[in-house]
Amino acid sequence: WKASVLESQALLSSDQTVLSHSKKWPQHLAALLASLISMATGTVAGWSSPAIPFLQGNMGTPVSEPITDEQASWIGSIVTLGCLVGAIPAGTLSQMLGRRNFLLVLAVPLIIGWVLIIEGEHNVQLIYLGRFINGLSFGAVTVAVPLYNNEIAEDSVRG
Numbered sequence: 001w002k003a004s005v006l007e008s009q010a011l012l013s014s015d016q017t018v019l020s021h022s023k024k025w026p027q028h029l030a031a032l033l034a035s036l037i038s039m040a041t042g043t044v045a046g047w048s049s050p051a052i053p054f055l056q057g058n059m060g061t062p063v064s065e066p067i068t069d070e071q072a073s074w075i076g077s078i079v080t081l082g083c084l085v086g087a088i089p090a091g092t093l094s095q096m097l098g099r100r101n102f103l104l105v106l107a108v109p110l111i112i113g114w115v116l117i118i119e120g121e122h123n124v125q126l127i128y129l130g131r132f133i134n135g136l137s138f139g140a141v142t143v144a145v146p147l148y149n150n151e152i153a154e155d156s157v158r159g
Contacts, residue, residue, distance in 0.1 A: 031149045034103055038145050040110060041138040048076040064122045071124050078128055082135020090143035099148035110137040
């Protein structure tokens with residue numbers, strides 16, 4: 001009799017563990033999907049390294065007018081100014097719009113920034129503007145993604 005009770009408790013515990021793991025799956029998936037925008041902003045961080053030699057005309061296919069070293073420096077660094085400006089209001093905006101909605105909204109300036117960079121082949125000021133706008137999104141993402149992941153995850157998943 002005691003053996004069957006212990007066996008029943010073990011099965012119940014096993015079922016609760018399986019149920020517990022099945023509840024965590026959607027949280028992991030949501031966190032992964034939210035983190036995709038972080039990967040997209042990673043392209044913003046790494047873009048200037050291979051792009052600057054191309055824009056300077058060192059790669060055999062110069063743009064309409066090669067950029068100077070000073071312009072290259074601005075292209076590489078203006079993202080950080082955008083990050084600073086974008087990160088400051090991100091917490092408040094995330095609270096107002098909701099974490100998930102804010103992450104969805106952040107894709108818009110990221111796309112606009114890339115479009116400006118693509119169109120900036122003949123105008124370095126468009127590249128500056130695109131990089132700054134990408135920086136705005138980058139800075140806000142660094143605040144918004146951890147907030148969203150923290151909000152959706154159970155305590156046992158957070159670590």
